[in-house]
Amino acid sequence: MTVGLIINQNGETASVEVASNFGEFAISLDDFATITGWQLKPEGLCIAENCVPVRDAKMLTNHTHIDLIEFARVTNQNIAVDQQRKVAALGEQADVRSEAMTTLDAPDFTLPDIHGRQVSFSDYNRRKRLLLAWSSW
Amino acid sequence: MREWATKEPMSMPILIDKYHIVADLYGIVNVPAAVWVDEDSKIVRPADSVPGSDMFRSFTNVDSEVHHSLLRKWVRTGERDLNDQQVREFQVSPDQDLQLARLHRRIAIALRESGTDADGVSVHLARAEELAPLDWTIRRGNMPLVGADPFGDEFFKFVGQWSQAGRPGFKLGTGRTDI
Structure with a gap:
């Protein structure tokens, strides 16, 4: 086992053990559920009520660990991996993102404010909101 | 940023x-x-370039008051300058290279925070720039991370490349005086 770092699509990070005897970048089922929000069930890979069937379970899991690269492939997500440094970042594919944008639903997000307190966009629901992106350089 | 943002009391949350x-997401x-x-x-209005003032107007050719005035109107009356179809039309969809x-x-960024692997930081910033050479959040966003001046030579080199490529990016052009 070596220690690796995962960055999920919301920008949350987790330090995890990466299996040395299975997959290309495999982590424990518990770590997997915590960092991705997905779970491995008899019907497939599931998030909330939605499940994606898994055709080749042997590629995905050895029942204690799940391979993140295969997970990303099965669920149509992007993944960037640095095998040497054991860092992986998961994110949305362009067509999934573009499709979501056309709904005009404002996606929620949670980020730390300048005092370190977590703030969600949805804390301001039911109000008009001006979302400004800028940099102080 | 904290120093600037706490100089004047502000009621809006400022997130990092x-x-x-x-x-x-947007x-x-x-x-x-x-x-x-x-x-x-x-x-009800997609992302667009909207300077807070006219400080860089000679460079951006944007009259900042145009957005301010549209915004005031929407806040006060609920009246929008774009309908849903226009919002969709003026959104900028990503491509796979940008997402990667x-x-x-x-x-x-994660490697930079761990502070022990400067090579790793350079490798991944360079890969990001190869994949999205014309995206400002990647190219200009990387400048302070590698010690380049976001208003200096690297910046103007990038602006040159971006102009040559037909200025890809925001489509709406709110307040532009040159189009």
Whole structure:
């Protein structure tokens, strides 16, 4: 086992053990559920009520660990991996993102404010909101 | 940023988005940019370049008052300058290269924070730039991370490349005086 770092699509990070005897970048089922929000069930890979069937379970899991690269492939997500440094970042594919944008639903997000307190966009629901992106350089 | 933001009391929350999550969610390809979201959490104006003042007007050719005035009108009366179809039309959809570039940039930021692997940081910032050479949040966003001046030579070199490529990015052009 070596220690690796995962960055999920919301920008949350987790330090995890990466299996040395299975997959290309495999982590424990518990770590997997915590960092991705997905779970491995008899019907497939599931998030909330939605499940994606898994055709080749042997590629995905050895029942204690799940391979993140295969997970990303099965669920149509992007993944960037640095095998040497054991860092992986998961994110949305362009067509999934573009499709979501056309709904005009404002996606929620949670980020730390300048005092370190977590703030969600949805804390301001039911109000008009001006979302400004800028940099102080 | 904390120093500037706490100099004047402000009621708006100021959030730090080191991984550019909001850029990914809302199709923001440069700063400063604004998105309007209404009471029903619907996007009613897509991300567009909107300077807070005319300080850089000779460079941007944007009259900042145009957006300010549209914004005041929407806040006071609920009247929008774009309908839903126009909002969709003026959104900037990402391509796969940009989505992957964002992930490499996130890896670089995480490695930078761990502080032990300067090579790793450079490798992933460079990969992000290869994948998205014309995206401002990648190219200009990387400049302070590698010690380049975001208003210096690197910046003007990038602006040259971006202009040559037909200025890809925001489509709306709010307040532009040159089009």
